[in-house]
Amino acid sequence: MLRNQTRLRVVDNSALGKQAMLEGKPPKVIRVYNKLDVGFLGDKVLVTIKGQMKKAVVVGCVQRQKAFVPRFDSNNCVLLDDSGNPLGTRILVPIPNLLRKLRPEMSKLIAIATKFV
Amino acid sequence: MNPIFAFRNVSETLCKRQLSTTKVNFKHGVNVKKFLKWDREKRRLNTDEFPDEYTTRNCRSPRKSSFKQSVLTPQLSELRLLYPEFLPSNFPERRHKIKDLLEREDMLKRRTQVDLPSFYVGSILAVTVSDPYAAGKVSRFLGICISREGQGLRANFTLRNIIDGEGVEIRYDMYNPTIREVEVIKLEKRLDDELYYLRDALPEYSYFPQDMLPVVQPPGEPVPLNPLKVKMKPYPWTKRWEALYPNIKGIVNLENVPQHAYRRSRNAHYVNERFDLMKEYREHITEEDQLEIWENVHERLDKIAQIRKVERRRKFLQSN
Numbered sequence: 197m198l199r200n201q202t203r204l205r206v207v208d209n210s211a212l213g214k215q216a217m218l219e220g221k222p223p224k225v226i227r228v229y230n231k232l233d234v235g236f237l238g239d240k241v242l243v244t245i246k247g248q249m250k251k252a253v254v255v256g257c258v259q260r261q262k263a264f265v266p267r268f269d270s271n272n273c274v275l276l277d278d279s280g281n282p283l284g285t286r287i288l289v290p291i292p293n294l295l296r297k298l299r300p301e302m303s304k305l306i307a308i309a310t311k312f313v
Numbered sequence: 314m315n316p317i318f319a320f321r322n323v324s325e326t327l328c329k330r331q332l333s334t335t336k337v338n339f340k341h342g343v344n345v346k347k348f349l350k351w352d353r354e355k356r357r358l359n360t361d362e363f364p365d366e367y368t369t370r371n372c373r374s375p376r377k378s379s380f381k382q383s384v385l386t387p388q389l390s391e392l393r394l395l396y397p398e399f400l401p402s403n404f405p406e407r408r409h410k411i412k413d414l415l416e417r418e419d420m421l422k423r424r425t426q427v428d429l430p431s432f433y434v435g436s437i438l439a440v441t442v443s444d445p446y447a448a449g450k451v452s453r454f455l456g457i458c459i460s461r462e463g464q465g466l467r468a469n470f471t472l473r474n475i476i477d478g479e480g481v482e483i484r485y486d487m488y489n490p491t492i493r494e495v496e497v498i499k500l501e502k503r504l505d506d507e508l509y510y511l512r513d514a515l516p517e518y519s520y521f522p523q524d525m526l527p528v529v530q531p532p533g534e535p536v537p538l539n540p541l542k543v544k545m546k547p548y549p550w551t552k553r554w555e556a557l558y559p560n561i562k563g564i565v566n567l568e569n570v571p572q573h574a575y576r577r578s579r580n581a582h583y584v585n586e587r588f589d590l591m592k593e594y595r596e597h598i599t600e601e602d603q604l605e606i607w608e609n610v611h612e613r614l615d616k617i618a619q620i621r622k623v624e625r626r627r628k629f630l631q632s633n
């Protein structure tokens with residue numbers, strides 16, 4: 197459950213994300229693009245990161261999930277640029293298989309993933 | 314609280330206190346209320362001298378042994394630990410004899426289709442599931458079983474592992490038809506019934522390689538108990554383990570926990586739980602009721618095992 201002001205962990209290899217995580221200033225959610233305004237697995241969110249606004253996709257949640265859906269130890273996100281393509285070239289942690297359901301929107305994100313669980 | 318129980322409690326604890334070289338100064342005899350208050354406050358400190366020995370709401374109370382001779386044979390009472398999902402619900406309002414019977418039939422039917430091995434919390438399992446979204450439509454996950462809950466067809470277990478430095482947990486419904494195979498990689502028990510504390514323990518305790526080879530359990534030997542005690546990460550945790558600490562045996566001493574954390578955990582304690590006979594009666598199912606279930610289940614599982622044995626032999630002969 198990601199509300200406004202929730203901190204996320206950037207799990208791609210984009211320079212912006214890496215730098216923000218190293219400085220100990222992980223991005224904050226300021227808007228969730230769904231009706232509830234509460235983010236779940238696979239939702240698009242708007243985050244503030246190092247003074248910029250960026251869109252991101254939630255690829256892992258700490259929240260208890262349904263059976264057969266993985267639950268992670270941190271709330272993970274992948275940063276997107278303005279045209280909706282991922283900023284980095286690789287995702288460094290496993291992402292759930294369930295995200296394949298959201299193709300073709302997610303197809304570029306799935307292409308840069310290294311592992312699925 | 315029953316005054317007799319209260320008095321016994323006071324006298325018992327007083328004896329303990331005097332033995333443990335602490336001073337109890339009550340000027341005019343023992344004031345029960347005052348003593349219990351003092352006792353409770355002291356216990357909350359959870360020091361070595363005053364260990365916090367009460368169970369909490371979150372933990373299931375330990376099963377008390379009855380004075381009577383057991384109705385169940387040792388063989389049948391072992392099934393209770395191997396297949397806990399065959400018992401009716403812990404909540405008495407959810408028990409229904411016909412529903413439970415029908416569910417049990419369905420479970421046994423499913424067991425004829427897929428081999429669901431017996432395992433415990435703390436065992437290492439690998440589960441293969443057919444998943445429409447996975448590459449090749451099959452996904453396999455290996456991890457340590459950290460909990461096993463639910464009765465009947467709702468029975469489930471959770472596997473935990475660390476992949477690329479990220480903790481991953483997956484809950485599996487045991488009787489879901491999408492499950493293809495459950496392999497027991499290492500059969501063992503741990504000191505606790507639930508290992509949720511691995512989330513806040515150091516990552517090395519929940520890491521197992523995905524291509525781990527199965528460890529062969531010699532037949533006829535008892536299931537080994539792994540007396541491993543885990544080290545926790547530094548203090549702020551996702552759950553208040555310090556409140557549950559005395560009941561969790563698989564953790565080494567907690568360090569750097571501030572005193573106010575114990576004080577805050579005051580409401581988590583249901584102090585007189587160990588005297589609550591009705592609570593225990595409601596939570597447990599009497600042996601007389603269990604006997605009927607286990608006799609039936611034992612018979613059916615034996616038949617399934619025999620059929621499987623014959624099939625295996627036939628396959629072996631065909632391959633030769």
